[in-house]
Amino acid sequence: SGKNPTREWTLHDFDIGRPLGKGKFGRVYMVRTKSEPKYILALKTLYKSEIVQSKVEKQIRREIEIQQNLRHPNVLRLYGYFHDEKRIFLMLEFAGKGELYKQLSKYGSFSERRSSRYIYQMADALIYLHGKHVIHRDIKPENLLLGINGELKIGDFGWSVHAPGNRRMTLCGTLDYLPPEMVEGKAHNERVDYWALGVLTYEFLVGAPPFEDRDSVNNTYRRIAKVDLKWPKDRELSPEVKDLITKLLRHDPQARIPLTDAIRHPWILKHNKFRES
Numbered sequence: 544s545g546k547n548p549t550r551e552w553t554l555h556d557f558d559i560g561r562p563l564g565k566g567k568f569g570r571v572y573m574v575r576t577k578s579e580p581k582y583i584l585a586l587k588t589l590y591k592s593e594i595v596q597s598k599v600e601k602q603i604r605r606e607i608e609i610q611q612n613l614r615h616p617n618v619l620r621l622y623g624y625f626h627d628e629k630r631i632f633l634m635l636e637f638a639g640k641g642e643l644y645k646q647l648s649k650y651g652s653f654s655e656r657r658s659s660r661y662i663y664q665m666a667d668a669l670i671y672l673h674g675k676h677v678i679h680r681d682i683k684p685e686n687l688l689l690g691i692n693g694e695l696k697i698g699d700f701g702w703s704v705h706a707p708g709n710r711r712m713t714l715c716g717t718l719d720y721l722p723p724e725m726v727e728g729k730a731h732n733e734r735v736d737y738w739a740l741g742v743l744t745y746e747f748l749v750g751a752p753p754f755e756d757r758d759s760v761n762n763t764y765r766r767i768a769k770v771d772l773k774w775p776k777d778r779e780l781s782p783e784v785k786d787l788i789t790k791l792l793r794h795d796p797q798a799r800i801p802l803t804d805a806i807r808h809p810w811i812l813k814h815n816k817f818r819e820s
């Protein structure tokens with residue numbers, strides 16, 4: 544069946560290319576296999592010393608096992624891993640068109656058509672991940688990559704690997720994507736990703752997240768907890784997309800529109816061509 548056995552890989556199997564994301568992703572390099580067929584992939588280096596030994600290592604092994612079984616066109620692949628005495632190497636899919644947030648900052652914001660296609664792909668990937676009981680918990684433009692055909696790839700699982708249910712929120716990351724239940728320190732479930740999808744839709748179209756307050760973290764918290772959603776004055780968003788965003792950004796997680804309904808929302812159907820079912 545052409546399935547290559549999961550062979551033991553070593554660093555010597557690869558030619559090392561340029562660093563990717565310049566330290567943003569930790570130490571990640573574009574690499575190519577030396578032997579035919581020549582695969583291009585992204586090799587992520589994690590130092591065992593940085594990852595405290597003992598129980599965390601078992602958790603990481605389990606998380607990597609899970610991720611190796613994830614197969615979806617909009618989820619960056621983890622092909623496998625190997626290690627030497629000091630390091631763990633993750634063999635990751637290389638996304639040919641790079642980081643989505645770079646496009647977002649270059650263009651400022653995306654058209655409704657482009658945003659709708661990205662949001663459809665995000666929702667499809669999240670439906671798949673939730674079906675495998677994987678909650679991403681850290682959806683934001685910085686964690687999204689673009690494949691060679693411009694397709695969206697959920698790229699960064701580093702955070703979700705770290706994240707058992709009760710993980711501490713390091714405040715260095717952006718708070719803009721946090722849903723009220725997390726801001727209020729309540730229990731959370733996969734519906735945190737529904738909220739984040741609403742925030743992402745808004746940010747794609749407006750160029751800034753809906754509850755952003757550049758001056759005060761506390762004000763961002765307050766705006767999230769109040770769902771203080773304001774539409775931009777300088778640009779007219781379509782009634783369809785405002786409807787979808789409003790249905791995702793509901794304070795009550797159970798009131799948020801399910802992703803299976805979101806992918807059939809008029810704003811999604813309008814901009815995505817689907818084969819006749």
Ligand SMILES: COc1ccc(C(=O)Nc2ccccc2)cc1NC(=O)CCSCc1cnc2[nH]ccc2c1
Nearest residue numbers: 563568585603619620621637638641698699700701704
């Ligand atoms: C499936 O994905 C991942 C799976 C696991 C981990 C991870 O770190 N797990 C972890 C963390 C700590 C301890 C144990 C395990 C990370 C990723 N993904 C990335 O890190 C994305 C950017 S690196 C790849 C990549 C590709 N294609 C590009 N094109 C341009 C830049 C670029 C960059």
